[in-house]
Structures are given as C-alpha cells and as structure tokens.
Amino acid sequence: MSIWNKKFNEPSAEFPDRVVLNIIEPFENAAENLASLKLVRLESIARMSSNLASSTFQFKLVLVSDSLKGYSFEVLKFGYDVTLYPTKVIFEDDIAKELGVNIGMFGENISAFSSQEEFKQAIETALTTKKFSETVGGLIKVAKKMW
C-alpha cells in the first residue's frame, strides 16, 4: 500500500501577513489619511539582524505617511515557517514594555503565538498601546503642518 494514499490537508488558518493586513486596513481612514501602516517583507541584511533568523518568512509593520515621504517607525516584526503558527513577533521596545513582554539577555523581546487568534489579539493589543497612539498622534500633527 502506498504511503501517498492519504490526502494532505492545507491548514485552515490565515497567513499571519493576511491577518495583519486585515487588521490595518481601516487604519488610514482612522488616521485622517495622514498616516498609514505598511507591511514590508524583510530581505537580506534586514533579515540577518531581525532576531527572527529561524523564520522562513519575515515581515515588519511600519508606520509611514504620504505627507512625510521618508518617515518610518517600525511597530513590530514577525516571522513564520511553513506551518504558519506559531508565529514569532518582536515588538518595538516601548510597545513590548507596555505589553509586559519578557526581554531576553541581548535586549531582544520575542513572543511566539501558537494560533491565528492569539496572534491577531496580540497585534490588535500592540496597535492600541500608548506608545503607538502617541506616535501616530505626533505623526498626524507633523503631517498636518506639511499640508
């Protein structure tokens, strides 16, 4: 009997990057179109220094503004393998502090979320922290001045 008779099931969970895209989609409107969140796939040097080296697919979530070309603020990084979950997340330092994430011996904070729901909740919580809100507020103020 062939070992290949059984069917391979694709996981029903969403890709972590899709989860994040769904969360951030309404953000631009909420930020009066003066700030937006961009998901960027990490390549080359950025991958090596990301502390997510063991993850095959790596992304960073960056706050930007069309009114301030060049401005960026990295909110978090995340990485996953073909199993999708657990997904590892590195939050911006102050956001990590607010979330009570443990800091490793090299100053890094890495959290692993074993399911889509846990991951989604963590991202949503990070995007409601004081640090994130204040940074967006400051960016909107500067962006308004540019108009």
Place this chain on the structure above:
Amino acid sequence: MKILFWNTQKKPLASEITELIAEEDCDIAAFCETDEKTVVDAIGALEIQHNRTYLFQTTPGCDRIKVILKKEINGITLLNQHKYFSLMKLTKPGKELIIGFVHLPSKMHHSLDEIRRASELLNCQIQEEEAAHGINDSLIMGDFNVDPFEMPMISFTGMSATNSIDCMNKDVITRAEESKRLFYNPMWSLYSSHSERPGSHKFRRFGEDVINWHFLDQVIIRPSLINKFDFKALKLIFNTTSFMFTNRNGRPVASDHLPISCEVEF
C-alpha cells in the same frame, strides 16, 4: 553646517542651552535626557534675548531625543524614528546628507550585548536609508553610551566605526558574505587634545575596569565625509560666557555630560 549634541541629565538647563546655542551659533542641536519644555523655553529665550529663530523638530516615535533647527535650515525630511535614534535627511540643491542623533541604552541598566544589538539595528537602518535614498554621506552623533574602543562601536556587527583614516580608500568590508560600509570615528583625535581628561563624562565602574573618563558622546561619519569634516571644529564645550559646565577638577557638573559640537561642509 554646525551641529551640537548634549545629554543634559534631565536637568532644566534652558538658560545654559540658550547661551550655548547662541554662542556656538549651531545650525542643528540635539539633546537627550531633556524634556520638551526645557527645549521650548530655550527656543523662546533665543528669540527674545538673542534675536535668533530656532524651530522645534518633532520626531514622532523617538522620545529620547529633542532636536531644534535654525529657521533658515530648509529641506529636512524625517527618516526612520526609533526609541534609540532619530534619522533625518538634509537636502540642498545637488547635495544630500543623512544626519542621525542617538541615545543608545545605558551601561548602567543594559549589558554590552544589548548596546551592541541597538548599534546593529542603527547601522542596518542607516544602510537601509542610504540605499533607499541613494545617499553616501551620513553623520551620526549622540550619546552612544560606550567608548570609541568598545565592541558596540568597533565590531563588524555593531557600528563598524574604525579609527583608520585609510577607510577613505576602501569603505566596505565583507565578512562571511555580508558586506558593510564602515564609519570613521573622529573622536579618536580628541584623545591627544584632552590627554589629561579624555572624555565628555566621568564615571568609574568599580570592579569592572579602571577607566574614569569616557567619550560616550561621539560623532561618527561615513568615510566619504572625511574631507568635508572640520577636525579642528570637533570639540567638547566646557563653558559659555555665564556658565561653567565643569567644576575645578574638570568634572562635568552642569550635566554629567559635556556638550559636543562638530562642523561638516554641506
């Protein structure tokens, strides 16, 4: 372009900052461990007492550093903002320069490995900005919280800031298939001119080493800027007309750090 940096140790030094900026006539000044009110007060006093107009540059995402600019400085673009650093781009017709201000984690609360990690993030971000904007020239200034000879400054995975002026000829080094542009660290030149007290900060770590004086406040430049950097203008500032920043023993007292300023052709 004259640039100044000062860690004011959370002290309300608005009067000292006002006179310092007025006398140094700097184009850009950055401060750390300084609250916004102190800087805004200094901007107001510069206008009233010295008829100089400076503007506060907000840096959303980087709360540790406060930056002010001469009103005449146009063409500032904010780049990446991070807890430990603020990067910006200066543009003039035909010229572009990346300036970064840093306040890296302190050795009082963090290990050298943690500071090296922050240096690595900073260096990678600078490389990313240089590549994104097609800029070769970058100048990074601030409180690195390590000496020029410590690993976070000199290691390949840290700031890669060398003391060898030969980096003008070959500014990229490759290790294990990873290439990095070097920085040149002009602070080494201050060791001879301040041989009695080589540093902007005095601190003794009992039981760890025997170094008392530290150049925690530094400026580093890409090798492409070496010929545009005025080495004579790189200095620690010990006083202004009305304020002494050190005591009789030369120890910084206004703040536990001395201000540092430098000049680059731009």
